[in-house]
Amino acid sequence: MALGRVQDLAAANEPALASAHFGPVTVILGDRSGKYPDGNQILLEGRDARAAFDTPRITRQFSAGLGAWFETVDLAILGHVHEDHVVGLPRLKNAGIFVHEGDLEAARSWKGLAEHYGYEPDVLAQLQPQIERDFDWQPCAHAQGYQDGASWDLGGVKVQAVHMPGHTRGHCVLWVEPIGLAFLGDIDLTGFGPYYGDATSSLIDFRKTLARVRELPASIWVTSHHRGVIQDRVTFEAALAAFISKIDQRSERVLELLRSGLHTIEALVQARVLYPPHANAVWLDGAERRTITQHLDELILQGLVERRDEQTFFVK
Ligand SMILES: [Zn+2]
Structure with a gap:
């Protein structure tokens, strides 16, 4: 053609x-x-x-x-x-x-x-x-x-x-x-x-x-x-394992921030779980909020975090 x-x-x-x-x-x-x-x-x-x-x-x-x-x-x-x-x-x-x-x-x-x-x-x-x-x-x-x-x-x-x-x-x-x-x-x-x-x-x-x-x-x-x-599968599996481990690192970061005295979603959003402090985009807080909320939900299900009221979260 x-x-x-x-x-x-x-x-x-x-x-x-x-x-x-x-x-x-x-x-x-x-x-x-x-x-x-x-x-x-x-x-x-x-x-x-x-x-x-x-x-x-x-x-x-x-x-x-x-x-x-x-x-x-x-x-x-x-x-x-x-x-x-x-x-x-x-x-x-x-x-x-x-x-x-x-x-x-x-x-x-x-x-x-x-x-x-x-x-x-x-x-x-x-x-x-x-x-x-x-x-x-x-x-x-x-x-x-x-x-x-x-x-x-x-x-x-x-x-x-x-x-x-x-x-x-x-x-x-x-x-x-x-x-x-x-x-x-x-x-x-x-x-x-x-x-x-x-x-x-x-x-x-x-x-x-x-x-x-x-x-x-x-x-x-x-x-x-x-x-x-x-x-090659070895490279793929290593990359996949590293990729998956980032999720658990974020859960650890949420726990660490809660232990440090930050107990509301907005405080966690400002401290950043996903992006570095210097990152800047109009949608960034929204992405942090949605991500952090899902990690808190998962940590509550795992019995590691408790919700004291609608706004505040504590490590058990
Ligand atoms: Zn995409």
């Missing part, structure tokens, strides 16, 4: 962009292996159809050749919805856009995305123009919902959605056969650890997901951010 093979375009037209190729799958790495706010782009070329997984900011850097290829994909399958995963959607005028039903409204409208984040109204009012500027954000009203187990046969390469919530309500791993590649999305195995700071995020679900993701019989794992591509 006149557009050329994506592998050739990525190699010849984008010398500045790092890429990896696994048969019909091309991974184009964003800045610093897709460190937020960038991300890694997966492109698939089957006999019958071409697809993109998510559409991060790296798509802004595509040359004319690769940009034309991207803009004519038949479908974009989103592993989940956040501002940094839907950047290229406005360029896909004729593609089918598929999103797990748990994240669907977040793709379709600002109201849906605002409820997905769940931050305070004044924070959301500041956030909207920021993500329109930084992530080219637009609602995608024609996005269609899919369910756990949904599959797409591209011709010689098949994609299946495996619902793995926690980061968001609809977060899925996208599983590619026959090559055994798992696109992990924001189960991103970064040093930061799992993010479950939004309204539809769930620490309980993320813990279950982290146990299940280990069982996938993959030989290649691709994350949206920073880690990029992992091609």
